[in-house]
Amino acid sequence: MAGEVQHPATGIIVSKTFAAGAVAGLVEVLCLYPTDAVKTRLQLRGSGNDLPGTVRALLRERALYRGLSVPLSCDPPKRALKFASHGVFARAVCPRGAAVEKMAPVRWFLSGGLVGVVETVFEGPFENVKVRLQAGNRHLYGDARECLRAILAEEGAAALYRGFAVHCARNVIWNSCYFGISRTAAGAFPSQPGDSKARVLGGKFLAGLVAGGSGSFLNTPLDVVKSRIQRGTPERPSLYAELGAAQSLRKIYREEGLRALYHGLQVRVFRFSIGGGIMVLVFDTLMVHF
16 A cells, blocks of 8 residues: 555554544544543532433533543544554564563553653643543633633643653553453454454454453543543642542542442443444454455
8 A cells, every 4th residue: 555654663554544543542532431520420420410411401501512622633643643552562572582462461562651651741631631521621712722821821721741650550550451361362262264354353342342441441430530530720739649549549438438439430331331342343344355
């Protein structure tokens, strides 16, 4: 294909991988963004906030898609970066002379974790803007561009990376599970020559579903802390931003109980299990047909 760039270290056609990852990210966002808005509200409102009540409140405010422009701008290139960088990291951690597809499961988890670090560097500013919009600050920010300008003018560029450490830890856990579990499952249960197309696609979707759901269950406490750290505004600073991740975890557990660290769990697991299945299904399908 004209214009493609072959990465010398991996043998992967980079433009093809980026394109497939971008489309996979776009499809996932368009299908599941409202669940992210619900999840963030549940995490920010604390104890006593129930799922049906949160959905009704967002519907009344017409806010289920508030902030959608942020992931539409962020997620396609982020997913493209995710899949392309994973190809690089997988080759980097693979023993010399060995086939990437045959490497030990622990190396899939390691390469996925490295993807999480890269993803956070790219995603940090977008997440800070998105959380502020989802928190319901309509009197402060009309849209994503206005929110971004206000943060830069009033707080400086460093504020766009508020909560970076806990955000990075969250992404490392999720990507380790996603690539580790989905790729290990694919190796343990390979498709057979006689399998129907529906069976092959169903297997890929199931592997992504289990991988995404597992990562979401494990990293939800960190996601709760991230949301609370990033919600702060100059008008209403976040106490959690001053405490940091470890102390915030202890404070939430001590004052609100273990359950508070899993606010929004059911929505997150639904979103990232289905989303994980969608991404691996769309990505693998496009990589075959591009």
